[in-house]
Structures are given as structure tokens and as C-alpha cells.
Amino acid sequence: MPIAAHGDAALEFVDVSFAYPGEADPVVRHASASVPRGAFALLTGDTGSGKTTLLRLAKHEIVPVGELTGTIRVGGSDVSEMDAQESARAVGFVFQRPENQIVCDSVWHEMAFGLENLAADRGVMRRRIAETCAYLGMEPWFRSGVDELSGGQRQILALASVLVMQPEVLLLDEPTSMLDPVSERRFLSLLFQLNRDMGVTVVVATHAPERMADYATMRLHLEDGRLFERAILDETTAREALPGGTRPKLGSQVLAMSDVWLRYDRMSDWVLRGMSLSVGQGSVHALVGNNGSGKSTVLSLMAGVLRQQRGRLSCALRGSQALLPQDPKMLLACQSVREELAEWAPHGKPQDWVERLIGKAGLQGDLLERHPYDLSGGQQQLVALLKLMAGGPQLLLMDEPTKGLDAPSREMVAHMVRDARDAGATVVVATHDLGFVRKVADEVSLLFDGQVAATEPVADYFERAWLW
Template identity: 50%
Template sequence: MIEPNEASLCPAARDGASQRAASGKQAAALAFRNVTFTYPGQERPVLDGVDWEVEQGSFTLLVGSTGSGKSTLLSLAKPEIAPAGERTGEVLVQGAPVEDLGAERSARAVGFVFQNPENQIVCESVWHEMAFGLENLATPRAEMRRLVAETSYFFGMEDWFRADTAELSGGRKQLLALASTLVMQPRLLLLDEPTAQLDPIAEKNFLHALFRVNRELGCTVVVATHAPRAMLDYATCAYRLEEGRIARVENLSDLERRWEPGLGHRGRGESSRTTSEEQSPPSLAPEQTSVGRLIPSAAASRAVEFSRAWFRYGRDDDWVLRNLDLAVGAGSVHALVGGNGCGKSTLLALMAGLHKLQRGSLRRESRSCALLPQDPRALFVAETADDELAEWGAAAGYGEAEASAMLERVGLAGCGPMHPYDLSGGQQQLLALAKLLLVKPRVLLLDEPTKGLDMAARCAVCELLDEVAAEGATVVVATHDLELVEHLADEVSMIFDGEVASTEPTERFFQGNVYYRP
């Protein structure tokens, strides 16, 4: 493992190096000493007496259930982004208390990459985003140009260095968030679910870049994740956060847990198949998959249908959709997959009526439609989770009892009095989904519904959506979660270059795929 040159360390790291020289012991890159943290208005702490050390130069994974406090734990190492609340105990970076670092030293000592790069990118162009942090640190111009240039070369950004940030794919935005953090040369890099919104190929590319940062630059890396399996080849150690306490995972292979068998496809088994076979004439008989699910035949009714659809956001922009044809069978679960920026989210927004096609046609069988966007906070307007679920009750015909039961069903029992923004990213996702499910839409559109969720929560979401489809609703899911697709979807459409490259039954799609495999 490459050890950093002490002369190249930031001030906080040099302070730690001096302390190590005096004591004869190397300070931890990050240390928590009996840290307890409680959010405002909450009696129970989310962190309870945490003692934790992250070794210099390690590639450390931090795992735990949805809402266990992983994001809170990491953010306490950066006072500028730490949440409001009461903290006791000490947090040390390179041996120095975080409170003593100050904004400039903190920026140079600790880099933080958020789950959603949209929350981090602030400039209109890639080159300006790369320089932004250095400008705020009053870095001399010649040094700033050198740092930006060498970091851009390291990540292979030459071809898109002058691009607009708004036009980047999700994978490039995440890579830009990483590069614009590392250009300030932090010795400790903290990442919160950095691959949650990346397609399988972009995820591999991002993790390879992160591995190079760790091994070649000697940067200590800590990743909070619900999906550790893809990172196990790079990790040197892992820790689990549960019930406010942290413990080392002694065997990394224990983190390879896959989707639990039997938790998908519930509620649409024999009874559904019998009803369909009795009611459908032979020419309309649905095709049956190997797991007992039904997909509509070509002649079955369509809940959503695009015909020769063209769409772009601006008059001078490139086309997002090009002569696209897509048919979604009524009562089916239809998955949209493809690379970041291929148009999956655009398709959902068009189905929801948020945009209109420039050419071609879109037909939707029902006006009862609900969309879960990638950022669930777009649905939040109230001060508590309880009030969020009550907002549409009068219009949709449900009451407090139904809302309370739904909150418990999505695993948020006890979170009702909390402000939605005080919930973890995964919990916000579950709250937004619960809000939509209460109105019982006939067409449910979901953009990355399992983003930020642990395995148990993902399985619970799969069950809920399966029940929604069993009741006759149509579900369209745009996702990079291929395990969800495998266990839930009837059909899969791959979007590429503005068109539908293929639409196939789920089993057939995965049988012939080299790169898109769960």
C-alpha cells in the first residue's frame, strides 16, 4: 500500500504526523471517541457511544440498515455539513479534533462525495467546477491550473473538460464530484452511497477510479453503502453500524448477501394465472415466465404506448428520444434499463404528463397516474412524515389509520413525528413511495425506487409493488437495480441512443446479456 509523503500532506495531516513522531504511533486517518449524537426533538440517539478508528491508507466499507446512521456518522467528520443536533465525544481527523480544523484546513484534510452529485455540483461548466474549491481556498493561479490539469488527466476528463455540467450523464456527474473533491488533495475521502445512481458499467468505471485514488495516491477511502458486493475486491476492511454502535466485519465474504429468494413475485401466482387463462381467448393468452408470472401478449391492452416519439428539452438541444416505440402492457411490471443519461427518466416524465413530445404520439390508458422522481424530496411539503401522508387523504379517500398502517408497512413506524428532511436518504425514498401508494394510482411510475435502501427494505418494496400490480395497476420502473428487475419485472426494455434497443421477457433478457446481469 502506498504511504503518503509527509511533505505533501495538508496542514491537518502534518499536525497528525508531528504527533505520531512524538508518540511513536501513527494517528488514525479518522477516529471517533465515545461519540453520541441525537437529532433535535428525538429522545433516542442515532449514534450511541461510538468508538471507531479508520487506518491510514485503508479502503474501508461502512454498512448498516436503512436509517442506521451511516450518513450521520460520516458527516460529523465535516463540521460544515454536519447535521443539527447534540453531539458528545470526540471526532479526530489525522489526530486533530475536527472543531479545530477550520473551513480551509477541513477542505484540504477531508473530502466528501455525496450520494447525489446534483447536491454537490454548483458550477455550469466542468472546468469551473474543478477550479471552484481551489478558488475558494485562494490557491495561486499557477498552482490551481496545474492541480486541475493533473487531476483531469488522472480521471481521463480531457474530452469533456469544457462541457456543461447540466449535459453530463449521471456517471460523469458522479466522476466530476469525485474529481472536484480530490483536486484539493484531501488525505481522507468519505463517500456516501456513491454508486447508488450509476448503471452497472458506470459503477465499475467509478469504482476502478476510486481504487486508483486509494492505491496510487495513498488516500484513505471510507464508503458508506448498501451495496458492498461490487466493492469487495477493493476493500481492506469493513464495519457495520447497527443500533447506534459500530463493529468490525471480520469476514468480508459475509457482505456478499444477495437478494433473498422467495421475496419477489408474491400475490400474482396461481389465482392470477387461473383468472387470466379463464378470461382470455387463445389468441390473447399471456406468455408465462419460468417464475409463474404473466406478461401480456402482443395483442393485450396497453397502459402506455409511445409511437414514433421524438423529444428534446430545448430547441437547440440534442434529441433525447429519436423515433421511439414502446408499449407497456396493462397490469404488468415493466422495467426500463440502460446507461446514465439514456432517457429513462425522460420517458417517465413524459408518461406522467410533465413534458410533451415534439413529434409522434403518446397514449395512456388511465389519467390516474403517479410519479416517484429520483429526488423524493420533490414530493415533500409538510413538517412531519405523518403530515406528508395525510396531505392527499381527503381527496383520495383514506384516513389516519390507513396512513399509519402504510408508514409501518414501509418500515418507518415511529418516524411519523420526524421532519422528512431529518430522515436518511433511504427513509425519504420509502416515505415518498408510501405517499404515492396511498392514492392507489392505476399507473405507477418509479424512478430508481430502491436507491439508498438496504436489502430488507428493497425486498419489502418488491413485495409492495408486486401487490400493486396484482390489484391491476401498471408499474413502470426505471432502475439500475438489476436484482429488483429480475425478481419483479414482467418485461424489460433497454434504452439506447434515444430508442428502445430491445423489449423482452425478463428471463430472456438476462439470459442473453453479457454486461447487464444481476
């Protein structure tokens, strides 16, 4: 693909700095970069490095409150001088969580929402919606309600409802971090097609650039508030290898399910159909499989949150367990990170305890006084996990612990899981993240159609794996 000359930039940052109110250090310092028309640019950086902030600066309506200097241009015109209508047309923004950006209750209405706001003519709306739907292959669920959609479909809908406005530049903030690998691949290939066929300039903030390496034309990296151009793939994105060394022998069975059947409603389909599974003491057991294969359901059953309709389940560690839900917000209840970590601290000295936890996880001390909601998604996940470790659980059940995390945070979670195991805890983790499974798991079970399709030691599993 021919890359346009420097003068023909779709998106340009000129000496941009930004600081949140009340914070001494700016999040972005003197950032300058230019994304040519038709480029597929990646924006990388650690969890909490300001990727989202930088993207938002380019979209005038959603610029965060704070002090901004410098100029940002889209298609040659200054963003701060565009009116709301121009900006809505010029720049499309897709957020990280599809469910939070969906406004209406049906697919067709959601797609029309933006055009209705811009007072588009009915004929124009019909045509744009028809074309977008046909292009993205949304016809089968065009008349569905948004509650009936899968996560992947919701993210495609979010993309579609921005595309109908035909923006020149499309900004996406970690659009696939909530998707399973199959939906992720489908979403990314749509994005790539769009970039190539329609010439839409795409900027994607991501912590996993290797998945888009085949498509991307450039990569911008944010580090300590500074923006650099970097090679698309480098040493930080190399494929993870299986750790060497011998694995501890599996202990006696502490958690067993045999022929378990479960459905959520008398009239609905079975979610688990004769599931049998056993977990040995002191092992890390990974559950893998696509969305809807029953991973989260199995975890809830193990935690005693759900009850099976048929079959037997025994858990020897019911009295000392902890469940890390998919969304860390379910566990975050306090006004600051310090209180959060102290809430479930062992009796005695919560202060020392918090200091020790923080030191162990390598979180910076200044995070302690912040509200948990002001942290990035990855930091929230770490805080929730640290909070759970407080009681020293003997059984740790984790649902997608690495969802939305960058490589260093994933490494940290892996480290914590290994530590817990070495201290004698049993861990069951449901995940899509096979790199993480390679790192921490002793045994892997592949779930499919409400049953276990295979349970194998991790090395054997990956040796024989065809798809995953």
C-alpha cells in the same frame, strides 16, 4: 497492500456518541474504530442508521448540531482542535448529490474553488489542477460549463474539486447512488486507483458493499447506533436469484406506443426515434438502458406530461395513474410525514388510512411526526411511494424507485410493487437496478438510441443478457 500498525491510524473514533437536539436516543453510541493509513474502508448500515452523521462528525466544519462526546482524530490530531484551514486540507468530503455540492458554473472554476479559499498561490493552483485533471482524465471537459456535464462527470468533478486540496483522508457519502451502473463502475475504479497509487485513505458510506468488495480492505457496520467491524461480504450481500413460480399471463394491452418520435427542441436531436412499445394489463414492465437512452422521457410520455411530435400513443388508464419521479422531493409538500400521507388519502378517514399504510410499509410510528426533509433519502422515497398508492392507481409509472435505497428498503419497494400488481394495477418502471428488475418484472425492454432494442419476458431476458 501492507496494512499499517494500529498506532498509525488515519482516522480514529474513540468512544464517540452523538444525539440530535430534542431526541432521546443518540444516533451514534460509544462508537470506537480505527481506519489505518492507506485503507479503503466501507461504512455500511441500513437507511437512516446514521452513516452520514458519523462521516460528518469527522469533518469539523460540517458537524451537525447536537450533543457530541468522545474524540475523533485525523492523522493523530483531534478534529475539534483543527482550524478551518487545517481541516479543509486534511479531510476531503464528497457528498451524495453532485449537483448540490457544485458551487461554480464552470469546471475549471469549481476545481479552483477550494484552493482559492485556502489562499493558494497561483502557481501552486495551476500545478495541482493540471495534475488532478490529468489523473482523472478530465481534459476533454475541463472548459465546459457544469450544466453540460452528465451525472457521472459531475461526481468526478466533485471528487476532483476535493482532491486538488490533497487531503489525507477522503470521506464519501454514498457517492454512486445517483449514478447508472456504467458511470458507477468508472467512478469506483478511479477511487480505487487513487487509494492504491496515491495512498489516500478512503472511507465510503454505502448500502451496496458488494460493488466495492474487490477494492475494500475493511468494513465498518453501524447498527442501532453501534459500530462493528465486519466481514466485507456476508449473507446480506449475496446475489439475488430469480424468484420461482409461474408468472401471471399478460393481460390485454392497456398502454401502447407506436413509432413515436420526440425531441425537446426543434433544433435539438431526437430523443426517441420511432419507439414502439406495448404494456399488458396487470403486468410489471421494466425499462432498462443507460442514462440518456430515453427511459425517463418514455415515462413522461406515458404519463401525458410530454407530447410526441410523431407517432401514436394510447393509454386506457389515463384517469387513474400515478407517477413516481426520480426525486421524491417533488412529491413531498407537507410539514410532517403524517400530513404527507393524509394529503391524498381517500375521503373519509385519513387517520386510519395513514396507520394502515405505515403498518404495511413497516415504518416506525415515530417517523410520522417528523418533517419529510429530516428523513433519509431512502425513507423519503418510501413515503413518496406510499403517498402515491393512496388513490389506488391502476397505472403506476416509476422512475428509478430504488435509487439510493439499501437492501431492506429495496425489498419493501419490490413488495409494494408486487402487491399493486396482484391488486390488478399495471406498473411501468424505469430503472438501472437489475436486481430489482429480476425481483418484480414480468417483461423487460432494453432501450438504446431512442428505440427499443429488445423486449422479452424477464427470464429470457436475463438468460440472454450479456452486459446487463
